[in-house]
Amino acid sequence: MHAVADDYAQRARIAFLWALALDRFRQYAQAMRGTDMFDQELASRSALDTAVLRRAYAELDGVARGGGFGPPPPGEWDAEHMLAHIASADAAAASAALAIAAGLRPSYDNRANIDESNLQRIIRETGGLPGLTDLVRRNGELLCSIAAQLSDEQLDVRLPVLIVSGDQVVVDEPRPLRALIEAIGHAHLPMHAHQLRSLKQ
Numbered sequence: 001m002h003a004v005a006d007d008y009a010q011r012a013r014i015a016f017l018w019a020l021a022l023d024r025f026r027q028y029a030q031a032m033r034g035t036d037m038f039d040q041e042l043a044s045r046s047a048l049d050t051a052v053l054r055r056a057y058a059e060l061d062g063v064a065r066g067g068g069f070g071p072p073p074p075g076e077w078d079a080e081h082m083l084a085h086i087a088s089a090d091a092a093a094a095s096a097a098l099a100i101a102a103g104l105r106p107s108y109d110n111r112a113n114i115d116e117s118n119l120q121r122i123i124r125e126t127g128g129l130p131g132l133t134d135l136v137r138r139n140g141e142l143l144c145s146i147a148a149q150l151s152d153e154q155l156d157v158r159l160p161v162l163i164v165s166g167d168q169v170v171v172d173e174p175r176p177l178r179a180l181i182e183a184i185g186h187a188h189l190p191m192h193a194h195q196l197r198s199l200k201q
Helices: 002-032 036-044 051-066 079-101 110-114 116-126 129-149 177-199
Strands: 158-165 168-176
Touching (some): 051 079, 051 129, 051 177, 079 110, 079 116, 079 129, 079 177, 110 116, 116 129, 129 177, 168 177
Antiparallel strands (some): 158 168
């Protein structure tokens, strides 16, 4: 029963932070839309600026490759689960981006990215921390490469986003692909880099 409660708490925390990141980007876009700076920014770019996203991946990679992780606090993920979760989430985002580029209309659903059996599968297949770190790096490079080649029209496509925590639906509404990708660099990766640092002994 304690393990179930800890898992629920972890899912709730991840879902809340994802929802917060997406909402902050939406509020920023709404506040800036129609201003000269916002209009000039849209006119001057043909794709997403991935600089922040790439820096976030580089920072996370440095922390992960440093190793020295101890056990997590009760209810938190260990380093292996955290990296498996990131790899899964980034693969899902890259898949959604490629689908939009192909003219499809995909959705983003976080349930697989926090599912214990899926995380265990990823950990098992990669063989531990070094393999997980490499997988996160590869998936990050893939996402950055795809994002940089998308047009503004593709990035502004709204896809159904479902973020759940246990039996609670935290987000269930369309969001722009741009918001999903930028939330990874601005919030999701930095959050997990901080968590990984806190696990170092």
